[in-house]
Amino acid sequence: MPVSVTRSGTTATITWDAEADDPHRHLAALLDAGDLEALLAVLALGEYDEGAATVEEFERVRLLRAASPVTAALTRRIRDLAVAARDSGVSWSILASALTGDSAQRSTARSTYAAGLRQGAGGAAFTTYSCAADVGDDDGDMTFHADVTAVSPDAARTALTRRLADRGLTARRITLTARGGIQQTEISEDLS
The missing domain is CATH 3.10.20 (Ubiquitin-like (UB roll))
Structure with a gap:
C-alpha cells in the first residue's frame, strides 16, 4: 500500500493518493474529524493505572468515541486478511505468527479465520x-x-x-x- 509516513524527529508526515489509496475516504474522514489524533493518543496511553485511569472523564469518552469505530474496522480488515492469507496457502502456524507473534497460537489463527468467514468479504457470503x-x-x-x-x-x-x-x-x-x-x-x- 503506497500510504507512507515520513518521520523526522518528533514530527511525522502522512502521504497518500486520495484516489488510489483511500477510495472510500476512510483516512480522510479520520483526519477531518480529528479522530486520528485521538486514536494515536489512545495508543500512547500506558497501562490502566498510568493511562486510562489518569485521563479525565470527558476525554475518556471522546477517545472511546474516536477509537471504537476504527478498532471495529481494523478487526474486520484483519479477519479479511486472515481469510485471504489462508486461502492463498499460508499455513496455520505462519498465520498465527503474523497475528500474535507466536506460531504455536494456531487456535487464535483458526478463530480469526472462522470469524472472517462468518463476516464475509464486503458483505458477500463465503x-x-x-x-x-x-x-x-x-x-x-x-x-x-x-x-x-x-x-x-x-x-x-x-x-x-x-x-x-x-x-x-x-x-x-x-x-x-x-x-x-x-x-x-x-x-x-x-x-x-
Whole structure:
C-alpha cells in the first residue's frame, strides 16, 4: 500500500493518493474529524493505572468515541486478511505468527479465520469449495485435491491456481464443488 509516513524527529508526515489509496475516504474522514489524533493518543496511553485511569472523564469518552469505530474496522480488515492469507496457502502456524507473534497460537489463527468467514468479504457470503485439479507432465498425471473457501467460484479457482503454481504445477482441468447444506453445485473447466 503506497500510504507512507515520513518521520523526522518528533514530527511525522502522512502521504497518500486520495484516489488510489483511500477510495472510500476512510483516512480522510479520520483526519477531518480529528479522530486520528485521538486514536494515536489512545495508543500512547500506558497501562490502566498510568493511562486510562489518569485521563479525565470527558476525554475518556471522546477517545472511546474516536477509537471504537476504527478498532471495529481494523478487526474486520484483519479477519479479511486472515481469510485471504489462508486461502492463498499460508499455513496455520505462519498465520498465527503474523497475528500474535507466536506460531504455536494456531487456535487464535483458526478463530480469526472462522470469524472472517462468518463476516464475509464486503458483505458477500463465503463458500467452501472442494477442488480437484488434474495436473500432469511428462512423468504422468495426478489429481490435486484441496478445500478452498472463497466469495465466488472465480476466487476459488484463482486461489487453487496459486496453490498449484507454488508447487510448480499447472492444472489441465479444475472441478469445484460448492459445499453447503444439502445442495452441492459442481463447476468443471477444461484448461488445456
